[in-house]
Amino acid sequence: MKGQSDEILIIGGESCQQSVAKFFHQDNFFTKIIQWSNMPNTNIARRSPSAVNYNQQILLMGGAEGLSTYYNSVEMLDLNDENPKWDSNLPSMGEKRYAFASALLDGLVYCAGGWNDTGRLSSCEIYNPKERKWSSIRNMNIKRSYHALVSAQGLLYALGGWNDEGNTTNTAEFYDPRNGKWEYIPPMKTCRGGLTAVVLNNEIYAIGGKYLSSVEKCNLDTKAWIDVPSMNEERYGGSACVVDGFIWVFGGQGAKTVEFYDPATNKWQVSTNMDRERRFHCVLSI
Structure with missing residues (x-):
């Protein structure tokens, strides 16, 4: 950890x-x-x-109030401003989404799946920040909520979550914007609902989930999943990001700790505690 210095936003x-x-x-x-x-x-x-960091503009999207009011609204915190504040004057998503996932790919914001008053979703949409416009893309192969979404090598990967039968799933699929299709890759070794995921060194890390401290990773060239040492704590609804080559994981149900993974030593280490428990929150490097 010599010389590391960075900031992370927890929402x-x-x-x-x-x-x-x-x-x-x-x-x-x-x-x-x-x-x-x-x-x-x-x-x-x-x-x-769900949230993304677009050029230091934090876009916070969707979510719910209580158990029956779902949002498609968006607000933004512009960290380029000297005194940033949240701005709600942004176009809303085409669909209300709760327990969904988002990722940035080639300057576009992708949102996939989730839940609303119609049930679990397979639908997906993209936001063009320059045009301030939302548009729909092809649905995922299955409905997912409390899943993970990451981008790598020009593709988008959706992992795990709960499927339309109400079961946790180990399925994984990718979206190629060049042909507009979702295709499956080999499934994870473990079914994971409420997981988080990141990309580091050409590998996707699937982290935690309900009652899980386990971690696995998929090599993007071979598409093979292998186990990674488990975290120090189970993390259901935890969130993660990559900073300077380390994976940082924050919170989860019943968890106030922050820990990081060093790929050089292949070990997890607890760093500190948060002031409160956070679960199903958003974590972004800034």
Whole structure:
């Protein structure tokens, strides 16, 4: 961890829905600094939303209030501003989405699956930030909620979640924007609902899920899944991001800890505690 210095934004969570915090970590030969600071609250409380960082503009999308009010609205925090605040004057998604997943690919924001008052979703849509316009793309092969979505090598990958039968699934599929098709890749070794996922060193890491501390990764060339050492804690509804070659994981149901994975040592290490439990929140490197 020599010389690492970066910031991570943590947004919402089912027990602290409008709260936004910034995490700063620095570790070198002489000192270790961990700092938490508060950021402006979101304009509305959102259970299980999704977020992306587009050129230091944080787009926070969807989510729900309670168990029956679902959102398609979007708000943005522009970190390029000296005094940023959340702006709700953005186009809404075409569909209300809760417990869905999002990712950036080639300057476009992709949103996939989730849940609303019609049930679990397979539908997907994209947002063009330059044109401020949403449009639909082809549905995933199956309906998914509480799943993960990542982008790598010009493709989009959807992993796990709950399917339309209400079961956790180990299926994985990718979307190729060149032909507009979703195709399956080999399934994960473990069914994972409420997982989080990241891409590091040409590999997709599928992390945790309900009652799971286990981790596995898929090589993007061979499409083979192999086990990774388990985290120190089960993480259902945890969130993760990559900073300077390390995977950072925050929270989950019943978990206040923050831990990181070092691929050089192939080990997880607990870094610190959050001030409160957060689950089904959003975590972004900034």
